[in-house]
Amino acid sequence: MDDVMRANIDAWEQTLRSSLALAATLDAADWDRPTECPGWTVKDQFSHLVGVERGLLGDPEPEVEVPAFDHVRSDFGAYLEAAVHVRRDVPGPEVAAELADVLERRLVQLEGIDPDGPLLLPNGKEGVYRRMMVFRAMDCWTHEQDVRRAVGRPGNLDAPAAHCLWSILGSGLPMVVARRAKAGPGESVLFTIAGPPSFRSAITVGADGRAVPADPEPAEFTTELAMDLETYVRLAAGRCTPNAVTVETRGDRDLAGRILATMPLTT
Incomplete structure (x- = not known):
């Protein structure tokens, strides 16, 4: 694994571990607080992170029919919403525990991935896995900041993933x-x-x-x-x-x- 891939993975891991530390401080009311991400609560944000990482692991897609929510405006939006909707009745701490598990599984997977392996990036362009991890760090950090604003616990702004976002x-x-x-x-x-x-x-x-x-x-x-x-x-x-x-x-x-x-x- 090259240094750039390692740095990208480290940025992604740092923000997920920061998010999990934040999750440990949340009470029942916090998990249900709305965030600035349209249609999603604090718990929904964590469910989204679980869903994306499980998808990258190759886990089976959730079997759930996504209702016609106002905030779901595309097929891709419906795809992302499935992981959120299937966990709407799952307690927040259980969703956080699932994220902790999927993080460890992904770290093992990433050790064996070719940084130059081709794939379709979230922006719809062809790229390599090294660049995918920049997108993953950015996405995880953006959602962590959504949660922090919603629950009034600012932090981790000066994170490696902030540079990925920029x-x-x-x-x-x-x-x-x-x-x-x-x-x-x-x-x-x-x-x-x-x-x-x-x-x-x-x-x-x-x-x-x-x-x-x-x-x-x-x-x-x-x-x-x-x-x-x-x-x-x-x-x-x-x-x-x-x-x-x-x-x-x-x-x-x-x-x-x-x-x-x-x-x-x-x-």
């Missing part, structure tokens, strides 16, 4: 700026994300209308957006609308508003 969602900011927010040629945007960990993305729009990382950076930007890491995660993961968070903006406020309104890159 490597995936941060790379989508040029598309948000140009394609979604319709920034024009010659316009530029600076994102500063305060942590730890902290991130920065400077983007310019070329004459062809495509946005790319600014190199060199302009002396002044058309628009600047500054926010803390949790705010960025909530916006980029589609957990809230811009009016629910605080973002400092400078420059073209209309462009800033269009960017914030089209930030979600995952759900």
Whole structure:
């Protein structure tokens, strides 16, 4: 196993163990609290994590008919919901115990997996297993943060998986700026994300209308957006609308508003 694959696995494992430590502190009311992930409670978040990891282990799919929930809007959404719905009558601590078991099984499995083994990534593109573990770390960490906000127990923001999230969602900011927010040629945007960990993305729009990382950076930007890491995660993961968070903006406020309104890159 190469160092990159090991680091990705470590990031994924760290956030799952952090989630399990959090689960041990939850009471009966906590498990039923709604989260910002549409339609899901705290327990549903843990059920989702169990379902994905069991699927990657090759376990049989749950035999359950998923009702027509408002938050289920696609066949893929229904597939993910099956693992959640089949556990809706299962007590939260039992779901956490199942996650602890599946974590150990996955760690054994991963020792024998080829990092360059091809597979379809969650974004619908062909990739390799090394990259899949970046997606798994990001997904697990995003859901851990959903749970922490719901139960009022913040923590683990400065986790290795936060860098995994940025490597995936941060790379989508040029598309948000140009394609979604319709920034024009010659316009530029600076994102500063305060942590730890902290991130920065400077983007310019070329004459062809495509946005790319600014190199060199302009002396002044058309628009600047500054926010803390949790705010960025909530916006980029589609957990809230811009009016629910605080973002400092400078420059073209209309462009800033269009960017914030089209930030979600995952759900």
